[in-house]
Amino acid sequence: MTPAGAASPGDAGGGRPRRGHGRRIVAALAVTQTIGYGVLYYAFSVFLAPMARDLRAGGPQVAAALTLSVLITALCAPLVGRVLDARGGRGLMTAGSVLGTAAVLAWSRVDSLPQLYAVFTAIGVACAMVLYEPALAVVVSWFDGKERANALLGVTMVAGFASAIFLPLTGLLVERHGWRPALVVLALVYGGAAIPLHAFVLRRRAATRHRPAASARRADIVRTATRARPFWLLVAAFTAHGGAVAVIAVLLISYLVQLGHPPVLAAALAGLLGVLSVTGRLVTTGLQRRAPAALVAATVFTLQGAAALLLPPAGRSVPGAVGCVLLFGFGFGVGTITLPHLLAERYGTAAYATLSGRIAAFAVAAKALAPLAAITLAQAVGYGWVMGAVAAACVFAASALVTYHHR
Incomplete structure (x- = not known):
């Protein structure tokens, strides 16, 4: 490295x-x-x-x-x-x-x-x-x-x-x-x-005296990375997960109210997401020192998918809603600390920002567009299908990271 x-x-x-x-x-x-x-x-x-x-x-x-x-x-x-x-x-x-x-x-x-x-x-x-x-x-x-x-x-x-x-x-x-x-x-x-x-x-x-050489080296790293499958597995994983997290952030309060919870409770539970993201980052960083970062994140993403899938049947009760929000919120900020680790580990730091920027172009766009698509889906077929789509996105992201780890 x-x-x-x-x-x-x-x-x-x-x-x-x-x-x-x-x-x-x-x-x-x-x-x-x-x-x-x-x-x-x-x-x-x-x-x-x-x-x-x-x-x-x-x-x-x-x-x-x-x-x-x-x-x-x-x-x-x-x-x-x-x-x-x-x-x-x-x-x-x-x-x-x-x-x-x-x-x-x-x-x-x-x-x-x-x-x-x-x-x-x-x-x-x-x-x-x-x-x-x-x-x-x-x-x-x-x-x-x-x-x-x-x-x-x-x-x-x-x-x-x-x-x-x-x-x-x-x-x-x-x-x-x-x-x-x-x-x-x-x-x-x-x-x-x-x-x-x-x-x-x-x-x-x-x-440096060799800035053209450094620039050529960065270009070579980026060209090699973007022509290979592992980079695009990262794009797929963090785009899907970013969209899923954005949907929950935007729609959670509305969905909890629809499930029958008072608006104050719904807002309080949604407010836990930011605090839980800090806890998730702290625990995940510790786990990544003992296990591969991609597999740790894949496990967390899978648990988030389970939480989204369980929210429609379990979320009508207060304990069920709290449990699902806690489980999903634990992984709310995991992607933020996992992607830098994976990029630097595989590609070094010389072209880190360029590669990160290319992934962000997809992942940030998903964060903007996924909630709009989710609102449209909820109006057409109900929130249950939205939660199913969020679960599928989380599992897809986890699968992409597992595949990435084995490449």
């Missing part, structure tokens, strides 16, 4: 990176990912109703802005990956933070749907530049081996609390000040933290 320091987007020089600065990078990214996901993604649900009222638009018309943003992120992911491998994360993530801050400020001023869609196009570009894919690429290239696993866990564990922090915080701001001032506050919070942390903590990749 290529030493992490030899291909680091953030390394300031050759050799093994200093542990002290590595810890500062992890701390900085943990903060920026938590605030970034909270402001650029999760807060939207709180603004949905007041925006629809002020813009005199329907809820689906306003919600389409977030779908557009996620699709733009997917489209930008391959290009962002190539830039990360070539130039590192410092300049890219700093520029993305500036763009994200400006876009949220512009969001607070929109007066029409076209303006809203334009703003969320910019937010989608910013998300591609500052959220998990680039952040984890910086971590992967800075650390190696066990230290890499711990660093990935550190960033994603903290960021897993983004929804738990920013949904109530945003709700409080909207209640006290209105949605437009609330967005200004969130923009200032995000920009005040992310811009300096990305600019001054992340390091530039060391300039």
Whole structure:
């Protein structure tokens, strides 16, 4: 495996990176990912109703802005990956933070749907530049081996609390000040933290004399990988699983209410998903030190499929609903820490961000489109079939990972 320091987007020089600065990078990214996901993604649900009222638009018309943003992120992911491998994360993530801050400020001023869609196009570009894919690429290239696993866990564990922090915080701001001032506050919070942390903590990749040779090497790695079956098994696994997780995230509350549970209980159970994702990442990281990462993730994905399949018959009782949500939520964030491990393990770090970006183009698009397809399916044939489709996607993802492990 290529030493992490030899291909680091953030390394300031050759050799093994200093542990002290590595810890500062992890701390900085943990903060920026938590605030970034909270402001650029999760807060939207709180603004949905007041925006629809002020813009005199329907809820689906306003919600389409977030779908557009996620699709733009997917489209930008391959290009962002190539830039990360070539130039590192410092300049890219700093520029993305500036763009994200400006876009949220512009969001607070929109007066029409076209303006809203334009703003969320910019937010989608910013998300591609500052959220998990680039952040984890910086971590992967800075650390190696066990230290890499711990660093990935550190960033994603903290960021897993983004929804738990920013949904109530945003709700409080909207209640006290209105949605437009609330967005200004969130923009200032995000920009005040992310811009300096990305600019001054992340390091530039060391300039090398053989940059054309390094570029050719990356291109060769990508060409070889994308022509072989293992890479496409990863694409299939994480696209299917990402879509399944997105469906549960969007539809769980509605389905639990349909099963007869009070809205407050349904919302509380759905709120557990973020906390459970942290627990799942912690346990999975420990298991991956004792067993192949692909097989550990495949097992978790299979358990999630079982939980989705059991929810229709068992979810009408409170214990049954709690059990199914706990089982599915345990694997909610497992894909986030497993994919970097598998990519770096097989292909090294020289072209990590490029390969990750290509997978993200499929997986992030699935996260945007799968909930829309699931809502259509639920309206046509009922939620039971949706849960069956989620179970099938999880089992398919698990099967792809098992096949990948044996290639």
